[in-house]
Amino acid sequence: MPNLYRHIPSVDAVLAALDTVDDIAAQPRPLVRGLVNDFLDSCRADIRSGRVTEAEQLSLPALTPALTAFVRAASRPHFRRVLNATGVVIHTNLGRSILAPQAMDAVADACANYSNLEFDLATGERGSRYSHVEDVLCRLTGAEAALVVNNNAAAVLIVLETLGKGGEVIVSRGQLVEIGGSFRIPDVMAKSGAHLVEVGATNRTHPRDYEDAITEDTAALLRVHCSNFRIVGFTKEVSSAQLAELARAHGLPSIEDLGSGNLHPFASGELDEPTVQDTVASGIDVVTFSGDKVLGGPQAGIIVGKKDYIDRIKRNPLNRAMRIDKMTLAALEATLRLYIDPDAAPKSVPTLRMITAGQDDLHRRATELAAAIDSALPHLAQTELAAGQSRVGGGSFPERDLPTTLVRILPTASISADALRRALLDTTPPLVGRIEDDALCLDPRTLGDDEFSMVAGALTEALTRLTASGNAQ
Incomplete structure (x- = not known):
């Protein structure tokens, strides 16, 4: 065990390797250095617990994927963009109305x-x-x-x-x-x-x-x-x-x-x-x-x-x-x-545009969203369209439903809808949907057309991670 500690890369060597990762190199140097120290401390803990037993596991090339993911996740802003697929237009917890x-x-x-x-x-x-x-x-x-x-x-x-x-x-x-x-x-x-x-x-x-x-x-x-x-x-x-x-x-x-x-x-x-x-x-x-x-x-x-x-x-x-x-x-x-x-x-103010969106347009956009998802992850999940309801939200028009078309996500592996919902909160950017009848549902009413590819990317990231970890429940 004492010999293994000597194989942990130096902080300077790790920082030099991270300098080649553009989004991490753009972060404040003291922040990245602190996170590198935290990551290397976790390596020492892995040695003490017996989770690391070989020197090769501590080489810089071997550590780089986990190290990069750790620093990238820990250095991102706490207040950041999310994808609102809930169908609640004025979502109080997600920043209410978006600006024109x-x-x-x-x-x-x-x-x-x-x-x-x-x-x-x-x-x-x-x-x-x-x-x-x-x-x-x-x-x-x-x-x-x-x-x-x-x-x-x-x-x-x-x-x-x-x-x-x-x-x-x-x-x-x-x-x-x-x-x-x-x-x-x-x-x-x-x-x-x-x-x-x-x-x-x-x-x-x-x-x-x-x-x-x-x-x-x-x-x-x-x-x-x-x-x-x-x-x-x-x-x-x-x-x-x-x-x-x-x-x-x-x-x-x-x-x-x-x-x-x-x-x-x-x-x-x-x-x-x-x-x-x-x-x-x-x-x-x-x-x-x-x-x-x-x-x-x-x-x-x-x-x-x-x-x-x-x-x-x-x-x-x-x-x-x-x-x-x-x-x-x-x-x-x-x-x-x-x-x-x-x-x-109604066309210029996003909130009004979402509230007044027509059913035919929402069905067309749901079809396009489902196609984007199917194209990105054909082996990880399937999609289906279903009639649903949106809400204005923000304490406005209570108990008034807005008809919409939902995209239901059906993972092909034994991954629960709730596990997928939780995993999507840790993607970049996070994706917030809603669960109905044991399926994750996405409402195109509160998504922009330019966000469809990001939705597909977030689902790919979350499902890939869940499948690899076996954390399906």
Whole structure:
């Protein structure tokens, strides 16, 4: 055993060998050196355990394949691209909406160069970063003024803190929602300093419930989108127009949290959700919504409404703590500009394009995806097409399925669907699908045509590894 230790290559010899591997040579030298030391420590452990018994096993040529794989895997970024084959368009865990090319170009330009972020080119004086998106937001929504903060939770918080702090805010009991990450309306309201007043029953709330609850301490009336659930059956809610009229009659501001704001009027009966512009037109004073859900832009909390109220919110000191950066601003403006042409938006905004994809097109693309997979791994797996359902996701359009065509992966070896799913999480790039009826299913709705070859490559990598290791379960 002591003699075997002398055959372990030196760190410098290993580093010199790795210098010929382009992707590893591009990594920071201290990072690679540390990983090489870790790998050589594992070699010493293998000698002590008896897993290595011959000097030839420790030669540099013999170690290079495992060494390269180890360093390559350990040095890749923790935050990286994945292939979304789940069929969930706005996948909260996978980064929600992806940006349009125009938005990505705008972000790159904002990052690579100086900009007029807070500089008024007309006067040569200090300007406001919000001016870059306020006009287009007002044009698209019909609102008098607009403000953008870093997400919709922040938007709700700053609106309530500005208009409701120290007073009572009335909300329907059926709208006291909790969404992902334990975000609860009552908790946000408590943090804002406003006092929650619940009215109505869980399933039915009437205008008179609000009317009866209004006192001299009432600061605002609030309406909240139910996001990721629906109450069905014997139900009733007060509409936006009714709430706005009631608030005006009592000289109070009306607020509506739309959650996933929608600027696109989907075809009647297709996806029944209110648009931001419809909500503004109903008379609601302040409307909040997300930028990175159905709108298809970057993470942002958008606030639109009456100028008097928006100006008060802008002056709130919390606004500075919640403001958006130049990258978000660039991406948001570019995305919003795509909506100026309502006919072009479904083709230009990736989120809308995926949501509105037709069944014939999805079947054609599923056929092409299956062909790419069959061509890449004919001896490792077979594919078959099956009818399935996609989801919008992100708390939007809950319980509304989108018909699609799935590609089912059937490994030829005794490899379970779950083992394949786990193995695909360690490929480059990782591939995330879903399991249905003991088969791995891939939905083309959330994949780009240019990603089909990458999907085939990830499956080849995962199945080859599983077959070689015998780790089939």
